[in-house]
Amino acid sequence: MHSEFELITRYLAPAPTGTETGVALGVGDDCALLDPTPGERLVVSVDTSVAxxxxxxxxxxxxIGHRALAVSLSDLAAMGARARWCVMSLTLPEADGDWVAAFASGFHALCRTTGVVLTGGDVSRGELAVGVTVMGEVPPAAALTRAGARPGDYLAVTGCLGGGAGGLSRWWEGDxxxxxxxLRRYLLPQPxxxxxxxxxxxxxxAIDISDGLLADLGHLRQASGGGAVLTPDALPLAEGLVKALGEQGARQAALRGGDDYELLVSLPPECLEEARHRLAALELPLTVIGHLTSEPGLSGVEASSPPGWQHFPGETP
Known part of the structure; x- marks a missing residue:
């Protein structure tokens, strides 16, 4: 049985420090000391993942380690930010060193591939949960936000949809x-x-698709004003989704399922081809699924409430 300090020292530290990381002081003190890039804005987001x-x-x-970090990094992606640092709080029912070692392996592996440095955190006892705060940087005039869309802009998504919901369904069915x-789309999302x-x-x-396409489009519409028209037949469906859920089930997973962590963006028509060109260099498709209108409301799909995941269902805008 390890103490929380032993778990941190053995599995969650040390963090690299130095000019290239922007970490002047990392894991092991009361706070981390970070050196943001001069002239850039700090972008911060937090997510909690509960068992x-x-x-x-x-x-x-x-x-679990990969996923906890990935869902937080997805918020930085939606802002057009470069990821830099993170802090993490881990709540455990018991001090299982083997479990923490495997968890840390997945967490640190994604840190390495995304250039993120873990600079501190906390370990406590309780029901299994992971809280991750991520920090990134973006030039002041370059940040993508939920506001800014205009009537006539295309709505487009990166990658494919429905895989998160489809993967979760497969898990509960015993796969x-x-x-x-x-299953990989659900358990190992890629920010x-x-x-x-x-x-x-x-x-x-822009917004990342975490709660479901319709729910997150609702957030974007609310921030930007106006309405939208969707073309459901244009939705890019994840590999194997129709086979697993059937045509209708696959469409519903893509519209309402959530956990895809793709980006939903609005684009002026004249920017579409350049956007596709840039993403092609990343081997990532960009699919137009509708457009924005000046009239409020959503057309092209059957309304339902709630349109996606909500922790505390209430009135949906």
Whole structure:
């Protein structure tokens, strides 16, 4: 049995320091000391992942570690930010060193591939949960926000949709094959950080798809004003989704399922081809799924409430 300090020292530290990381002082003190790039704005977001709410408690611990960081980094991607640092709080029912080692392996692996440095955190006892705060940077005039879309702008999504919901469905049906594309889409989402940076100066608004396409489009519409027309037949469906859920089920997963962590963006028509060109260099498709209108409301799909995931369902805008 390890103490919380032993768990931090053995599995969650040390963090690299130095000029190239922007970390003057990392794990091991009361606070981290960070050196943001001069002239850039700091971008900060926090997410909490709770066992059997955001992920199955029985999922592989390395996947839980990857996923907890990925869903937070997805928010930075939606802002067009470059990811730099993170802090993490880990709540555990018991001090299981093997579990924490595997969890840390998945967390640190995604840190390495995205250039993020873990600079501090906390370990405590309780029901399994992971809180991750991520920090990034963006030039002051380059940040993508939910506001800014205009009537006539295209609505487009990166990658494909429905895989998160389809993968979760497969898990609860007993599929534990991590080679399954759908299961990997759910357990190991890939934050679209490079895509967010590539879309700077082109997208008029952006949001990541975490709660479901319709729900997140609602947030974007509310921030920008106006309405939207969707073309459901244009939705890019994840590999294996129709086979797993059927045509109708696949469309519903893409519209309302959530956990895709793709980017939903609005684009002036004259920016579409350049946006596709930039994302093609990342081997990532960009699919037009509708457009924005001056009239409020949403057309092209059947209304339902709630349109996607909500922790506390209430009135939906």
């Amino acid at each position: 059997d709410v955001h992920f199955p408690a029985s999922a592989p611990p390395d996947a 534990r094959d991590l080679a399954s594309p759908l 679209r950080l490079a895509a967010g940076v590539a879309l700077r100066g082109l997208a008029s608004s």
